[in-house]
Amino acid sequence: MTIETAIAAGFRDPVLQSQTAFRTLLAALSEPGIVHSIADAIAAPEGLHQASAIALLTLADYETPIWLPQPLRDGPTGAWLRFHCGSTLVDDPARAAFAVLDAAAPEPKLSAFHPGTDQFPDRSTTLVLQCAALAGGEALVLSGPGIPETRSIGPLGLRDGLVAELQDNAALYPLGVDLVLTHGDRLLGLPRSTRIGEAR
Amino acid sequence: MYVAVKGGEAAILATHELVAEARRGDPAIPEISVAQIREQQALACARVMNEGSLYDSDLAALALKQSQGDVIEAAFLMRAYRTTLPRFGSSVPLDTATMSIRRRVSATYKDLPGGQVLGPTYDYTHRLFDFALMDSENVRVGLDPTISGREARPSTTHPSSGDARIKPEHHAAPLDAHMPRVPDILGAEGLMEAEEAPEGDPRPFDLTRDPVSFPADRDVRLQAMARGDEGFLLGLGYSVQRGFGGSHPFVGEVRVGEVAVELVPEELGFAVDLGDLTLTECQMVNQFQGSKDIAPQFTRGYGLVFGHAERKAMSMSLVDRALKARDFGEAADYPAQQDEFVLYHSDNVEAAGFVEHLKLPHYVDFQGELELIRRIRRERDERLAGEQDSKEPDAMPEAAE
């Protein structure tokens, strides 16, 4: 019962709310680097930012295995995702369709997740990267599809070497993982097609 | 190259109004309700559910009403609606041995355990019009005048001498809850090709999620046929019987009835019974001469469909057996034996889409073709004229006239 009573409600109106959130995610991934607000009246479980919770509620289902860091997996977040999305929680990051990662945690590396295959590059993992903030950090200069010229972002609290990992990931294109950076009710997209340079 | 054509919006809006009027017909005649279609046109609804690949008799009835009874258009509506729904999961595989039987017949065994049950069938009607259905409402007459209720004795009369035809239901004992599937009886003797789940009981391929490749496995073939066009499968099944695929089929069993469907939701972890589906199952038994590796035995073809749809289930089972040709080392010379041919052409929503798209504007393509034909003709005329000139310089055409 303890887990049962801990589970918070999901969408009140699953069709409209998930469509609205999907539209926002689509916009975020097609115009990388622009910060979107995805505020909605849901109570995210402990350990998940509001934007992360809504993104997973919108995208994940029984056919999309999710990888979570151990504390999230064993806590209310794991129970919440299993309840609302019907997703199985997997140990192996390479089997995950979605994953939640703390931007400051040293492991696992981006390369541990599924980069897709030549035949089905779309089967890669989509990562929800939870940051300390989406602004105020060291500036990263983005370029590529969906970005006229360049666009700057400054997510805060990235682990050492994450920028290099992101650059390696982009080099795998058309393979590689897609990322959604979240904090609170805000998010920005960082798909594999985006090239990343540090500000000069 | 695709070139878009714009315009015609007003005409399109007007056609929507006109189709609504055509659908309604004469307003002096009462409008048909969805519930009436569901209850009184159930076999049409079954076909729409099968070809629309969605079990929901209310929606099938609505689709038929909206499409003026055009079954393929109705199936298209079902398919389109389906794409708007989230999928909660896959059911526990159905167990048709637990079917609540409404009809069950076998052409191979007379005295099968559980008995032969004719159920509601048109098989023994005379195909004579019952005009009583035309002139009056609310008459519950028989299927044709030969067995019409108007001429039957009152239902209170006790039947004489055990004639099963007129035995009222309160004298009948309910049927067995568990009826063995007929091929399993032959299977017990080892004379029937075994049907066993492969190692690990793998999750089936889903052609609505992943692209099909060939040769296609049995799970793909069965899914494609279950949603395939009844007419197409009927024709193919018939071709097999007529010699385009050499088989000697017997109906091992056809059964119709209700089967409970269960789902194990991830958050509950146990099977939840969702309710009953009406299904038709056909097991077709075929003689097999045997090969180097396999002893002579009976082989089988399988058909399973939504609702009461015997012809579809039987056709499916014939084609299922024909498609096993490769597995048995038989030559695959005929259309019904070729998975790529069968699977690529059985889907009537796809087929109708590709055939019917031809009526949409192709003005630019056609202009191109027109230019080409004109140019070729011009060149041909010039060439012929040149040949004439060089061969017979004296006999100019003008001179001949």
Next chain:
Amino acid sequence: MNDKTPGSTEKTPRQIWMATLARASRSEIETLLGAPPAHEVLKAPETGTVMVEGRAGGAGRRFNLGETTVTRCVVRLSNGRMGFSYALGRDHAKARLAALVDAQLQDEAEGSALHGGIARLAEHQTAARQRASRKAATTKVDFFTLVRGA
């Protein structure tokens, strides 16, 4: 035989009442429940599909037969008890009512009025099934073989 086939395994009382609720009409459940208790909707009534699986030959390889519409709902009573409903069809109001009945049945003692009510509903459903089965049984064939060439 496969022991995992539905029907061959022993069902829990909760599985049995959920099956009864799935087959009941909205008005039957409404009558059964009476005034709805205070509750929170955890998963709002939602219609989706379930892919129905069959087996080749009845017992062989699994295959996808086609989808069916299913509506689900999850509620939580003020004491924290969760109730679930999963049933064929698209009736949202029925889904919510059935989830409430599921929650209450888990909370109440076996002899309660609600347990009695669901048992009666189950009896009606069994009786209807038996009636249909007897109707089918009237069309059972009694063969008598004609001896030819004797």
